[in-house]
Amino acid sequence: MVEPTVTLNQGTLRGSTATDLRGNPFLKFQGIPYAKPPLGELRFKAPVAPEPWTGVFDATKEGEVCYHRDPLKRGAISGGENCLFLNVFTKKLPADQNKALRPVMFWIHGGALIFGSGNGDMYGPEFLMTEDIVLVTINYRLGILGFVSFEDPSLEIPGNAGFKDQVMALQWVQTNISKFGGDPNNVTIFGESAGGISVHLLVLSPMAKGLFHKAIAQSGCALNPGVEASTGCTVLATTMGLDGADEKTIYNTLMGKQVEEIFEIQEKMLKDVVPCQRRPLGCVVEKNSPNPFLDDEPRTIMKTGRFNKVPFMLGFTTGEGMLFDLFGGGVSDCESVIPWYFGYEHGQPDTKIVGEQIKRFYFGDEDLSPTTKAQKYDMLSDAHFIYGMYVTILTQYSKSDAPTYLYRMSVESELNILKKVLKIEVPGVCHIDDIGYLFKTFITPEIKSGTIEETSVNRFVKLWTNFAKFGNPTPNKKDSLLTTVWKPVTNENLDFLDIGRLLVARRNPYADRMKFWKNLFALSPGGQKKSK
Incomplete structure (x- = not known):
């Protein structure tokens, strides 16, 4: 088969071909630069538009990833700084770019x-490419x-550069995706965990306005405790042994390092960050930036309705808290999950009292132990994930004319990838396990015809x-699947879809647990402050 080519403003790309889950062909264009390499003086700064190339760009292999340690691969370290690449997958290239453009799904x-x-x-991409969409996946x-x-x-480093990378990639999509058969006027952003958080932040971001038209946040939202970071670099300075140094000194020291x-x-x-502390790295409100990614606190933006009003889907797995087994268990006491x-300030008397309330609610008279794993997972799920989504x-x-959909994932099969790796035997669906039903992973088993794995995928x-195409996940009442x-x-009786071995319409997920956290927050110093 002739290798497919696409000509953009940047230059010409040469891609390759592959087959989807059902054996049908699709086209791949990988490792496409969507921004200038963030090297030298561009390190830490907002991304800059990419430069053109000469000749034909080899888009048959993936680009470099950002330098990181992957706990899913036994802590292997890989990547580098020149990592702002994306991949595009499409069934066919358009003969006429003004006709029959397909919905775009943009994965974070x-x-x-x-x-x-x-x-x-x-x-x-093999699962999603069974449908008539154009798929984009990115690094940031x-x-x-x-x-x-x-x-x-x-x-000129107010923060959020990684989120601004995502915005730059969306701008690239607006400019170029029609060349691949994608519709720039029908772009759905979707992501899981930090990707779901990113999706929700893009919904809240003035910088992202008009760059997408639907959004799916899986197992993450802007109100989860691991999202917002402290501004400035005080913790970084302490770690580097530069307490008291001005920011220019800290910056110059960093710039001199590999x-x-x-x-x-x-x-x-x-290493020692706990949930009741802001992260030193994450999303920050840019108070003095001329073009901020985020100009106010997420909760304030939602309450005032100053967000991008698009069809929005949000959901979680039944055992999100199982994730923390990947990092050694995630909790030594109930106080640490606030x-x-x-x-509250960690270690203070009022914090310990709240910790005891949490312990009584989830464990009764029992202690955290190997026999109370199910209760521990529920507590971690609620504190780190589900309560934030509930409030969201x-x-x-009610602030948007566009529909909002809520789901809970409860299906368990051989595709629940992380629970399988962690060898967890308690019932429930681990954080990340939804990935195995949308994407083929490095540990995906063979999917056999007629199995729960095939049906669920x-x-x-x-x-x-369907959501990407129509803004409605179930538009056809006669669909046998x-x-x-x-x-x-x-309304406040939250309708949601339970995605298990069957699809079941339900209301008010974990109502008692959400009421507990709602009341706990209302009586907290933060809740009292928000109510004023």
């Missing part, structure tokens, strides 16, 4: 903003490289691509 990978990439080892800068911030305006040295500083800095925005849905749905792909109508949220 997870990894706590410190690891991962958009490449095919974790996000193979991670850790210190993507999320350091300085308050000194002369340095990427490997910066990564060592990052790992040391993040989100920072509740306003309640705060946001087909359902997930259909629900997600999707036998249940997924209702949008229209």
Whole structure:
């Protein structure tokens, strides 16, 4: 087969071909630069538009990923600084760019903003390409490289560079995706974990306005406790042994280091971060930036309705908290799971009292032990993921004319990748396990005809691509695969779809648990402050 080529303003690309889950062909264009390499004076700064190339660009292989350590691959370190690449997958190139353009699905990978990439080892396109869409997957800068911030305006590093990379990639899509058969007026952003957080932040970002038309946030939102970071670089300075130094000195010191040295500083800095502290790296509000990614607190933006009002899907797995087994268990006491925005200080008497309340609610008279793993997972799920999503849905749905959909994933099969790796035997669906139903991963087993694995993949792909096509995941009531109508949220009795071995319409997920956290926040220093 002749290798496919596409000519953009940047130059001509040569791609390759592959086959989807059902054996049908599609085209791949990989490792496309969507920004200028963020090297030298561009390190830490907002991305700059890419430069053109001469000749034919080889888009048959993936680009370099951002330097990181991957806990899913036994802590292997890979990548570099020149990592701003994306991949495009399409069934066919258009004969006429003004006709029959297809919906675009733009994937943002997870990894706590410190690891991962958009490449095919974790996000193979073979499942989604069974539907008539154009798929884009991206890399963005991670850790210190993507999320350091300085308050000194002369340095021009207010933060959020990794999120601005995502915006730059979306701008690239607007300019170029029609050449691949994609519709720039029908772009759905979707992502999981830190990718889901990124999706929600893009919904809240004035910088991203008009660059997408639908959004799916999987297992992550802007109100999760690991999102917002402290501004400036106080923690970074302490880690580097530069307490009291001005920001220019800290910046110049960083600029003199190799990427490997910066990564060592990052790992040391993040080692002892707990949930009731703001992260030193993450999303920051840019108060004095002329073109901010985020101009106010996420909760305030939602309450005032100043967000991008597009059809929005948000959801979680039944056992999100199982993720923390990947990092050694994630909790030594119940006090340590209190989100920072509740306003408590770790180790103080009032914090210990709240920790005891949490312990009684989830464990009763029992202690954290191997026999109370299920309760521990519920507690971690709620504190780190589900409560933030609950507040997001309640705060946001009534402020938008576009529909809001909520789901819970409960299906368990051989495709639940992380739970399988962690060898967890407690019932529930681990964080990340939804990935295995949308993408082919490096540990995906053979999917056999007629199995729950095949049925579930087909359902997930259909629900997600229906949403991308129509803004409604179940538009056809006669679809034999999707036998249940997924209702949008229209009031505080939260309608949601339980995606298990069957599709079941339900209301008010984990109502008692959400009421507990709602009341806990209302009585907290942070809740009292927000209510004024």
